[in-house]
Amino acid sequence: MKAFTQHQGLVAPLDRPNVDTDAIIPKQFLKAISKTGYGPFLFDDWRYTDGGGMPGQDCSQRPLNPDFVLNQTRYQGASILLTRDNFGCGSSREHAAWALADYGFRCVIAPSFADIFHGNAVSNGILPVRLDAETVERLFQECFSAEGYRLTVDLEARTIETPGGEAIAFEVEDGIRHRLLNGLDDIGITLQSADAIRDYEQRRKQEKPWLYTEPA
Amino acid sequence: MGKTLYDKLWDDHTVQRNEDGTVLLYIDRHLVHEVTSPQAFEGLRLADREPWRKDSILAVPDHNVPTFMRHTIEDPVSRMQLETLDKNVAHFGLREFPLNDSRQGIVHVIGPEQGFTQPGVTIVCGDSHTATHGALAALGFGIGTSDVEHVLATQTLLMKKSKNMRVTVDGKLGKGVTAKDIILAVIGRIGTAGATGYTIEYAGEAIRDLSIEGRMTICNMSIEAGARAGLVAVDDKTIDYLRDKPMAPRDDLWDQAVAYWRTLVSDPDAVFDKEITLRAEDIQPQVSWGTSPEMVVPVSTSVPDPAEEADPVKRQAMEQALRYMDLKPGTPMAEIPLDKIFIGSCTNSRIEDLRAVAEIVKGHKVAATIKEAIVVPGSGLVRLQAEKEGLDRIFTEAGFEWREPGCSMCLGMNPDKLGAGERCASTSNRNFEGRQGAGGRTHLASPAMAAAAAIHGHFVDVSQLQ
Numbered sequence: 001m002k003a004f005t006q007h008q009g010l011v012a013p014l015d016r017p018n019v020d021t022d023a024i025i026p027k028q029f030l031k032a033i034s035k036t037g038y039g040p041f042l043f044d045d046w047r048y049t050d051g052g053g054m055p056g057q058d059c060s061q062r063p064l065n066p067d068f069v070l071n072q073t074r075y076q077g078a079s080i081l082l083t084r085d086n087f088g089c090g091s092s093r094e095h096a097a098w099a100l101a102d103y104g105f106r107c108v109i110a111p112s113f114a115d116i117f118h119g120n121a122v123s124n125g126i127l128p129v130r131l132d133a134e135t136v137e138r139l140f141q142e143c144f145s146a147e148g149y150r151l152t153v154d155l156e157a158r159t160i161e162t163p164g165g166e167a168i169a170f171e172v173e174d175g176i177r178h179r180l181l182n183g184l185d186d187i188g189i190t191l192q193s194a195d196a197i198r199d200y201e202q203r204r205k206q207e208k209p210w211l212y213t214e215p216a
Numbered sequence: 217m218g219k220t221l222y223d224k225l226w227d228d229h230t231v232q233r234n235e236d237g238t239v240l241l242y243i244d245r246h247l248v249h250e251v252t253s254p255q256a257f258e259g260l261r262l263a264d265r266e267p268w269r270k271d272s273i274l275a276v277p278d279h280n281v282p283t284f285m286r287h288t289i290e291d292p293v294s295r296m297q298l299e300t301l302d303k304n305v306a307h308f309g310l311r312e313f314p315l316n317d318s319r320q321g322i323v324h325v326i327g328p329e330q331g332f333t334q335p336g337v338t339i340v341c342g343d344s345h346t347a348t349h350g351a352l353a354a355l356g357f358g359i360g361t362s363d364v365e366h367v368l369a370t371q372t373l374l375m376k377k378s379k380n381m382r383v384t385v386d387g388k389l390g391k392g393v394t395a396k397d398i399i400l401a402v403i404g405r406i407g408t409a410g411a412t413g414y415t416i417e418y419a420g421e422a423i424r425d426l427s428i429e430g431r432m433t434i435c436n437m438s439i440e441a442g443a444r445a446g447l448v449a450v451d452d453k454t455i456d457y458l459r460d461k462p463m464a465p466r467d468d469l470w471d472q473a474v475a476y477w478r479t480l481v482s483d484p485d486a487v488f489d490k491e492i493t494l495r496a497e498d499i500q501p502q503v504s505w506g507t508s509p510e511m512v513v514p515v516s517t518s519v520p521d522p523a524e525e526a527d528p529v530k531r532q533a534m535e536q537a538l539r540y541m542d543l544k545p546g547t548p549m550a551e552i553p554l555d556k557i558f559i560g561s562c563t564n565s566r567i568e569d570l571r572a573v574a575e576i577v578k579g580h581k582v583a584a585t586i587k588e589a590i591v592v593p594g595s596g597l598v599r600l601q602a603e604k605e606g607l608d609r610i611f612t613e614a615g616f617e618w619r620e621p622g623c624s625m626c627l628g629m630n631p632d633k634l635g636a637g638e639r640c641a642s643t644s645n646r647n648f649e650g651r652q653g654a655g656g657r658t659h660l661a662s663p664a665m666a667a668a669a670a671i672h673g674h675f676v677d678v679s680q681l682q
């Protein structure tokens with residue numbers, strides 16, 4: 001997993017509450033076979049006007065919805081998503097986090113997140129930041145009024161710095177912070193016990209050798 | 217205090233205990249199929265990792281495989297998943313039984329058949345019916361795709377121990393009553409969440425009397441009772457079953473293994489957190505009427521009436537199920553006309569199941585009202601064995617189609633599907649809405665019951681057949 005220490009990026013404002021996982025990545029993409037390549041299909045139903053893409057489709061010729069925030073010129077290259085309450089509600093599909101990460105988002109700021117999505121985001125190197133609703137509202141206003149609005153998210157210091165120089169503190173669980181700062185996924189954490197696993201395996205080979213014979 | 221079989225298996229695989237009560241559990245065997253593995257392999261590649269222990273892995277395509285003309289796969293998504301499995305196997309240098317291998321079959325059928333599944337191992341697969349392997353006293357459970365990647369990369373899983381439940385079936389089964397009827401009756405009794413958070417050990421005379429195949433049918437559906445794993449203790453049948461299996465230990469190692477396997481029983485003074493007891497004599501042939509495996513009744517009875525259900529949540533679920541199934545309360549189960557018959561799936565596609573079907577259909581014809589009746593062996597080896605015994609001819613003479621191995625109509629992911637409104641007697645394990653195809657209606661039953669239903673065009677009580 002990509003480590004997250006400090007990130008400066010352009011902010012895209014997605015001004016809706018309860019953005020669900022089906023909106024983030026529609027169900028037809030669950031039949032796909034990869035973890036990557038979902039970026040062009042992020043928010044598929046909102047982004048395009050052709051009624052839905054298919055896995056593997058080339059999106060470069062698809063008709064865009066000019067009103068959707070990610071299609072506006074000023075938000076091209078955004079890597080921080082600013083949104084409203086209960087982001088990521090709905091199904092457990094990890095594809096939602098894969099799509100956001102593949103598009104290039106490293107951080108989502110919202111007043112609240114759905115539980116499973118929150119976990120999936122962290123597992124994929126995306127930092128979900130909870131800020132109170134008033135602060136989020138203020139950031140929305142600043143973002144709307146200033147083109148090229150960028151924020152600096154500092155996970156080490158647990159602050160978000162605005163272009164005006166204000167530092168907004170946020171909270172994050174220690175375990176999650178540790179994992180993101182060090183780029184540790186669940187596998188990475190388990191592999192910290194690799195020696196214990198190897199010791200166990202050595203003992204097992206001796207006690208139950210029949211489990212380790214090359215099968216016919 | 218003594219240990220249960222589950223306690224013994226758990227302790228034997230504990231690599232490390234963590235402060236939060238979770239355990240790093242060692243995984244001996246990993247079965248891989250095409251549907252739940254692609255993202256796991258991709259994750260490995262993205263992180264530049266290799267499988268921890270390649271000889272612990274056996275890959276096989278099964279869910280998307282067509283059961284006739286299997287080498288022309290029309291659905292591009294299915295084809296892509298199958299090709300991806302082959303590519304991943306080649307890339308990482310793993311062992312696979314590909315489509316053209318006579319050992320290919322449903323992942324839960326081939327594991328035991330090869331002796332890949334052995335008593336005392338932990339065995340996982342990205343598929344919830346991995347509980348099947350518990351029939352050989354192996355701790356088997358299904359895992360999600362992230363866990364598949366975790367096992368590939370570390371040979372372990374981070375897990376919390378479940379509680380112990382024992383389901384005891386005392387006495388002798390009546391004529392025509394099978395393992396499938398036992399497990400359907402258990403689920404009917406305790407419900408689909410009745411064993412959530414538990415590992416079930418099946419015990420008692422009726423379980424000991426079953427063949428290993430029958431025990432697999434029972435353990436297979438532990439997940440439909442809410443349990444992630446089901447187990448049966450080792451006895452002489454377990455050991456006889458494994459003798460001469462291709463991947464079973466040989467010579468000295470065999471003796472060593474058997475000595476250990478004999479210890480894989482619950483201690484007499486072990487305590488279970490929950491005990492359920494059934495009398496085998498009380499179990500009749502079962503049929504499901506609704507859209508959850510707990511919606512099941514003896515075939516000799518009628519579709520139940522939601523009006524008699526006191527719990528409003530359950531009543532509503534029953535009403536919804538009756539609407540979906542297009543059934544009226546009070547209709548005798550034996551009068552429901554059927555459209556299709558499916559004999560197969562990891563629950564009931566082993567040689568013993570096919571013999572039971574052959575015994576019933578021999579010399580009879582599938583009813584003219586049945587649109588399609590298919591027999592799908594669980595593996596290429598089951599298929600060969602059945603052909604050696606002449607079962608295929610009995611099936612085809614009766615009007616069944618004899619297919620090639622795969623998951624087939626169990627889940628509607630390959631060409632074998634129910635159409636909207638079609639009603640099927642199925643030996644599979646799930647009767648959820650749309651499971652066998654959008655709008656399809658599933659009645660779960662044993663192979664013998666499904667075979668008799670094929671001949672009559674509707675269910676009949678096999679315990680009453682002459």
Ligand code: SF4
Pocket residue numbers: 278279322323324343345561562563622623626627644645
């Ligand atoms: S036969 Fe059905 S239940 Fe068994 S593995 Fe295949 S799809 Fe799953």
